[in-house]
Amino acid sequence: MRRRHLWQNARMRSTRRAALRLCGLCLILLLAGCNLPVRQTPAATAGPTATLGAPFPTVTLMPTLTPEAAPPVEATAPTAPARTPTPTATPFAEPAGCQRPPEDYTRVTLDRGAWVAVLNARTVAMLQHAQTLYAGPVNFIDAITQGSYNSTEAASFGTHDGGGAVDISVLGRNADGTWYVHDTAPMIRALRLAGFAAWVRQPGDLYQGSPIHIHAVAVGDAELSPAAQTQLTGEEGYFRGFDGLPDYDPPRPDPHGGPVLCAWMRDLGYADLRATP
Ligand SMILES: [Zn+2]
Numbered sequence: 001m002r003r004r005h006l007w008q009n010a011r012m013r014s015t016r017r018a019a020l021r022l023c024g025l026c027l028i029l030l031l032a033g034c035n036l037p038v039r040q041t042p043a044a045t046a047g048p049t050a051t052l053g054a055p056f057p058t059v060t061l062m063p064t065l066t067p068e069a070a071p072p073v074e075a076t077a078p079t080a081p082a083r084t085p086t087p088t089a090t091p092f093a094e095p096a097g098c099q100r101p102p103e104d105y106t107r108v109t110l111d112r113g114a115w116v117a118v119l120n121a122r123t124v125a126m127l128q129h130a131q132t133l134y135a136g137p138v139n140f141i142d143a144i145t146q147g148s149y150n151s152t153e154a155a156s157f158g159t160h161d162g163g164g165a166v167d168i169s170v171l172g173r174n175a176d177g178t179w180y181v182h183d184t185a186p187m188i189r190a191l192r193l194a195g196f197a198a199w200v201r202q203p204g205d206l207y208q209g210s211p212i213h214i215h216a217v218a219v220g221d222a223e224l225s226p227a228a229q230t231q232l233t234g235e236e237g238y239f240r241g242f243d244g245l246p247d248y249d250p251p252r253p254d255p256h257g258g259p260v261l262c263a264w265m266r267d268l269g270y271a272d273l274r275a276t277p
Helices: 002-037 121-134 184-193 224-234 263-267
Strands: 107-111 115-121 144-146 165-168 171-173 179-181 196-201 213-219
Touching: 002 263, 107 121, 121 184, 121 213, 184 196, 184 213, 184 224, 213 224
Parallel strands: none
Antiparallel strands: 107 115, 144 165, 165 213, 171 179, 196 213
16 A cells, blocks of 8 residues: 555655646747847848747747838929029119010021021010110111021030120121120110120130120020020029120129119029129
């Protein structure tokens, strides 16, 4: 009876030890599972369930990561440099003679016999308006020596490549065949009121021996070449109070008294950009 009792005790102890060992193993494995480093993986591969092997309970090592949508990348369109209107203390007063030109870019070809001048209808309308304001001896359209859309004249450095650019002769001929220069001041005034950035190019201004003439760029012409646009608002530009020639550093001042600003030019975003003292 005692032997049986002892044997039973021994067997129970052995069973208990085995149970304890099993529980201990479970505990170690569970703890080991808890201590395993949890590594975050990219959302696309998140969520694999790691198991330590049956029949042990499944231990989830990694929380399921919710894929996050990447923030949309907004394309930034290049922006043109903004024209900064110069604040003026006095209200804007438009000079008499301003007239908005028609936005008509139909090409007009002027046949000059040995050559042609091509303008757009907007530029022609502006020249016709300038003619009525001028009322002098020079016919602007007849006196054209270079039109627009012409990239063959290197001395014009691209200003005539697009629309709105025109060269006008200021020379008259005496009865004896000699040349004289017209009074250019009223010509410039009329062309500026009609909407041109216009300057007298003196002899030699463009190259050695270059002839005197008026170079004019139609303000707001939608087909201006980049070089012509620079003559309006660039560093040496008309609206900054300079003569539009890029080869001078610093730029040369406008010899004709600064820009004429009409309301329609302001509507297009142009402004008097001369530095205020
Ligand atoms: Zn020119």
